[in-house]
Amino acid sequence: MEGSRVKTTVKARTASLTRDPERTRAAILRAATAEITANGLSGARVDAIAERAGVNKRMLYHYFGDKQGLYLAVLEHTYAAIRSAETALNLEKLDPADGMRKLVLFTWQYFIDHPEFLSLLVTENMNRAAYLKKSKQIRNLHGPLVGMIEVLLKRGAAGKLFRTGVDPIELYISIAALGFFYMSNRHTLSTIFGEKLNAPERLEKRGEHIVDVILTYLKVSEKA
Amino acid sequence: MEGSRVKTTVKARTASLTRDPERTRAAILRAATAEITANGLSGARVDAIAERAGVNKRMLYHYFGDKQGLYLAVLEHTYAAIRSAETALNLEKLDPADGMRKLVLFTWQYFIDHPEFLSLLVTENMNRAAYLKKSKQIRNLHGPLVGMIEVLLKRGAAGKLFRTGVDPIELYISIAALGFFYMSNRHTLSTIFGEKLNAPERLEKRGEHIVDVILTYLKVSEKA
Amino acid sequence: MEGSRVKTTVKARTASLTRDPERTRAAILRAATAEITANGLSGARVDAIAERAGVNKRMLYHYFGDKQGLYLAVLEHTYAAIRSAETALNLEKLDPADGMRKLVLFTWQYFIDHPEFLSLLVTENMNRAAYLKKSKQIRNLHGPLVGMIEVLLKRGAAGKLFRTGVDPIELYISIAALGFFYMSNRHTLSTIFGEKLNAPERLEKRGEHIVDVILTYLKVSEKA
């Protein structure tokens, strides 16, 4: 069996990574991210990771303990990246509608640019978030995100621009959902609908649609 | 490794399934669905499926060829179920807004009631829809769904109830997205936000939110 | 490293052990006993056991779970053998001195005939009896042995043949010690003393010596 694993040709071991621990570690992490997001945790092969990274298999164990430890490192690294990018948005300087639009588009673009983030979330949910629950580092990362959205909503409501009573977590889940599902399920969706959802113009159109849905929802004063 | 596979106690082999081909086949399919959706395709164990089904391992091969064949059967069976349920909705008899509300709530409820459907889509997307592409049966299933939505939109636009120019596929993806993402990612979302997204009252609230978002979007005449 | 492992040529797989589970299980157990007693638990190789047994390596895991499970089975099997042989001695029919002589000589002869028993005890003590503690089966095996000795001592004391106040456990340990140490340490002892302790006439002489030491101790009425 195992007919559906994704294989990749060996990365020409750039300049033979001798005696540069930091670089070796990073190479392993990068390779593991690629292999795990392509094949899932149980589908990922330690051999393949080592080969991709151009290092001896033994090194994975040296740096990360075991396959699970490596996965956890990948997870933490990947989560930290998006949350740190979000924090850099500086939405507080924009007016509420522009701030929200920026957040929505950023989120959408991030999903497009980082398919490994999507895959990893998918994998981790198949694990019932078992690893995520172990990582304090990650769990503490999300207060700022919610706070950011709360401020936008309050300012929008105060200026009579947005409806009131919106739950920031519910809203964020919707913002993420509209982009995440489209990207993470693009293979089956493209197949059943017979359209190339991956095409650049299609992606741009989708981004506008998401902004439209979210802002329309926020701007209307009365519930439907 | 393999610390995160989900195991289940053996299902009391109901009256020893000897000499009832149809029942044996169904038992295998049910067991395979459970095992695969719990652990993914590469995480699923043939032994575990046989044990769950209470049949001899050899039977899997007899009825389904190999693990991949079994997976394909599970996929087809699961997809056919939702599409057939949708067709039974008879939306054409309702007014556009009620019809849309019914479709949205049906979809949401279906995701709640059929976690195996979500898991299977997730798994199949990790496979880049390789199996789905092979199954003509499934691909031909989706014309009616799109047609159904198209009719609702046209009737709503004609009656000045809905905005015009809405792409039915884009809309369906959004309807599905708002529920799918919430459910499929509930483990990580619950963890990072520290809330129990699975609680019944939370699920009901989410359903209303989704209806709200979709109908608000459709009813507004001008783009935001 | 690992220069001191004991290897053995493959046992001609007698009549190819096809489809005879009981025989396969027994063959594995026999091979495991040989390999583990020759090399210790950590020195024993699963591959070597499979080869000795003439079965596929996979079978060890099929029948015994893992290497530790196999070791536990070996331990239980080996312990049960000596205790059952002891019970068959029927010492109650002999007069106390003859009974004691018989027990001592039996114990000594058993150690000569079953070097695997000695090796296994040695191995298990290096494990701090971790496996033995887990096995209720074995722990419950030793009441009869102590009882048997107690009866002999009482009858001997009642007949003024043996001294009084002898602790049966302490005595049994001495009986075992005088033979066990000689056999289990024969390699180093032969080396440092430059004598072949393994020679048959030497073994017989040792048996008489042990009987002499134990019976002299028991028969004397006053403490030295």
Next chain:
Amino acid sequence: MEGSRVKTTVKARTASLTRDPERTRAAILRAATAEITANGLSGARVDAIAERAGVNKRMLYHYFGDKQGLYLAVLEHTYAAIRSAETALNLEKLDPADGMRKLVLFTWQYFIDHPEFLSLLVTENMNRAAYLKKSKQIRNLHGPLVGMIEVLLKRGAAGKLFRTGVDPIELYISIAALGFFYMSNRHTLSTIFGEKLNAPERLEKRGEHIVDVILTYLKVSEKA
């Protein structure tokens, strides 16, 4: 597997053993003794030894060649210690019975105080004394011990205190056996008999028992 290896926390590397060859060597030897006696030769880990010793792994190879060389050094060092302690007993000044008692008690106490000596003998016997045979140094160490016992026996026989015809080697083996087996097998013995053989008062009682057995044997004039 490897569920039974004994691990220990790192010994605070006392003031970083840089540039003190003698100290480094001694630290390695001490650590190796601990690791090997705890886990056997094949169970001992080079990494663990280095960590225990607080030195770089490369140093083991520098000083001792390889793991086997290190083991041999441990063996020689440990054997030399007991033989040198024995020589210091000065038994020739005591009357035969007191001399014998002193030797017996010394041997017993030495086993109590030096569990690493017992473990090492056990390990070396599992190796069939392969290393010991290579070490002339050790083999030449034992003449004096036998001589010492011979003198005691002769003096005792001459004074009509001891029986005649006692083989000093056979006797020494018995003296050692009565203590060695009790200590080396204390884990399994404590388990099967359900008593704490390791308790201080139990150890003292055992010492008296051994003296009793040996002296009773020697003092009786007629064979049993």
Next chain:
DNA sequence: CATGAATGAGATTTCATTCAT
């Protein structure tokens, strides 16, 4: 149709030892 013992290939992990710095 049904069983479950058996297999071979390959997965993860371990370990003594060497090498560049």
Next chain:
DNA sequence: TATGAATGAAATCTCATTCAT
């Protein structure tokens, strides 16, 4: 002298699949 990253070989264990009955 000292470091610890790096290695290759080999160890334990897993898994889809086949085969004798």
